[in-house]
Amino acid sequence: xxxxxxxxxxxxxxxxxxxxxxxxxxxxxxxxxxxxxxxxxxxxxxxxxxxxxxxxxxxxxxxxxxxxxxxxxxxxxxxxxxxxxxxxxxxxxxxxxxxxxxxxxxxxxxxxxxxxxxxxxxxxxxxx
Numbered sequence: 044x045x046x047x048x049x050x051x052x053x054x055x056x057x058x059x060x061x062x063x064x065x066x067x068x069x070x071x072x073x074x075x076x077x078x079x080x081x082x083x084x085x086x087x088x089x090x091x092x093x094x095x096x097x098x099x100x101x102x103x104x105x106x107x108x109x110x111x112x113x114x115x116x117x118x119x120x121x122x123x124x125x126x127x128x129x130x131x132x133x134x135x136x137x138x139x140x141x142x143x144x145x146x147x148x149x150x151x152x153x154x155x156x157x158x159x160x161x162x163x164x165x166x167x168x169x170x171x
Contacts, residue, residue, distance in 0.1 A: 070112055070157045074149030078113035078158050082144050094139045097166045098131035105129045105166040107136040115155035117145040125161060136164045 080087040107127035112120050122140055127133040140162070149158035 068115065068157050070159060071149065071151065072159050074151050074156055074158045076150040078117075078146045078149040078160060080144065081117065081147050087143065090143060091139055091164060094142070095135060095164070095166070097169050098129065098135065099169065100131060101129065101166055101168045103168060105132045107132050107164045107166065109136055109140050109162045109164060111140070111160055111162070112157055113146045113148055113160055114157045115148045117148050119143065119146065129166070132164075132166045135166075140164075 082090065105128065107129075108125040109122065110125040111122040114120055119140075122137065124133045124137060127136065148155040150156060
């Protein structure tokens with residue numbers, strides 16, 4: 044009877060070990076210390092201003108909201124347009140954002156974590 048109990052206990056333990064996947068890279072909506080651009084906020088603004096080109100068919104201000112995840116190593120993943128009404132502006136915002144420098148990751152309890160971010164990009168019509 045003792046062997047049966049021990050064998051059953053080992054089988055249950057083994058099933059539990061394999062039933063739970065190893066911890067994945069959790070993505071947080073907020074962190075104690077939020078992610079920041081590695082070049083600083085002002086330099087990131089300058090980066091976008093120098094690289095972005097407003098479409099010629101733009102006659103009013105347009106705001107594009109980009110969604111992305113700053114991973115715990117500072118890389119940017121899952122970049123997409125969260126909201127934007129002008130397809131040309133959406134494409135241009137994505138084009139430039141794909142080249143932006145890495146970020147300093149967010150932290151929780153002193154450990155780097157992956158955090159969701161939303162970045163608004165403002166397009167102004169070209170002056171005539």
